[in-house]
Amino acid sequence: MTTGDHLLRLWLILFVATGILSGIVTGYFKARKIQPRGFKWKTFRNEALVAVVTLAISGKILGGLTAWLKAQGWVAFQNAPAGWWMIALEYGLYFLLFDTYFYWLHRWMHKEPFYSWIHKLHHKSTSPNLLTTLSVNPLESIINGGFVPLFLTIFTVHDATLMLILPTNIFMGLYVHSGYEFMPRWWNRSWATKWFITATFHDQHHRYFNGNYGGYTTIWDRICGTIRPKFEADFEKLKDRVAAAPRTGPQPSSGIPMAPDLAE
Numbered sequence: 001m002t003t004g005d006h007l008l009r010l011w012l013i014l015f016v017a018t019g020i021l022s023g024i025v026t027g028y029f030k031a032r033k034i035q036p037r038g039f040k041w042k043t044f045r046n047e048a049l050v051a052v053v054t055l056a057i058s059g060k061i062l063g064g065l066t067a068w069l070k071a072q073g074w075v076a077f078q079n080a081p082a083g084w085w086m087i088a089l090e091y092g093l094y095f096l097l098f099d100t101y102f103y104w105l106h107r108w109m110h111k112e113p114f115y116s117w118i119h120k121l122h123h124k125s126t127s128p129n130l131l132t133t134l135s136v137n138p139l140e141s142i143i144n145g146g147f148v149p150l151f152l153t154i155f156t157v158h159d160a161t162l163m164l165i166l167p168t169n170i171f172m173g174l175y176v177h178s179g180y181e182f183m184p185r186w187w188n189r190s191w192a193t194k195w196f197i198t199a200t201f202h203d204q205h206h207r208y209f210n211g212n213y214g215g216y217t218t219i220w221d222r223i224c225g226t227i228r229p230k231f232e233a234d235f236e237k238l239k240d241r242v243a244a245a246p247r248t249g250p251q252p253s254s255g256i257p258m259a260p261d262l263a264e
């Protein structure tokens with residue numbers, strides 16, 4: 001067999017495999033899209049522009065501030081080895097304190113004139129996507145991002161904790177703005193999990209502008225009564241849609257052609 005035949009066969013296998021895989025993946029994602037018709041290219045383009053400018057400005061300022069605090073000896077780390085429980089304790093402290101800081105400043109940024117001055121730009125997206133995470137006014141980025149140097153100035157934590165804090169910051173932003181709901185139906189029904197934020201929770205904040213102010217948890221919204229009254233009912237509706245969505249990809253040896261995609 002010539003090399004050409006090998007390549008052709010490989011190409012055909014890859015073509016079919018990619019087709020099946022993308023069918024499964026897009027069907028999976030499509031059923032879980034929180035606002036199926038929410039994506040707009042124009043908004044996405046503006047978000048990209050804002051993200052580049054904001055990253056450049058706030059990165060420089062926050063980086064400079066942290067370097068200065070370190071040089072002054074205000075920010076330092078514990079180098080002594082620590083048990084996992086100590087790292088978990090420090091991480092838990094960061095998680096709850098950041099959530100508190102974010103909730104109250106976020107509520108404050110929803111009041112005029114601060115809303116128009118600072119926060120309105122982030123709310124240009126009524127149906128968030130991953131890029132919405134970075135599409136914020138540089139001042140807002142400095143206010144929110146400034147929590148890490150502030151936390152590190154007040155508490156001397158282990159460097160292992162910092163290694164957890166930084167990815168958490170990025171991951172949580174992307175998670176709540178993903179535009180897709182991956183959590184199971186029982187998430188908001190269980191007392192153990194309902195406190196942890198879901199993408200639908202923050203998506204609704206963008207869609208309706210008021211309520212659901214929390215960044216990592218729903219704790220403060222539940223305490224202060226700022227959670228959207230229909231949040232849990234809407235979450236269930238979304239899960240009904242996932243359950244009703246036809247399966248894409250290969251069906252178990254039925255021999256019947258695949259059902260047309262009726263996910264929306």
Ligand SMILES: [Zn+2]
Pocket residue numbers: 106110119123205
């Ligand atoms: Zn907001």
Ligand SMILES: [Zn+2]
Pocket residue numbers: 122128132177202206
């Ligand atoms: Zn947001």
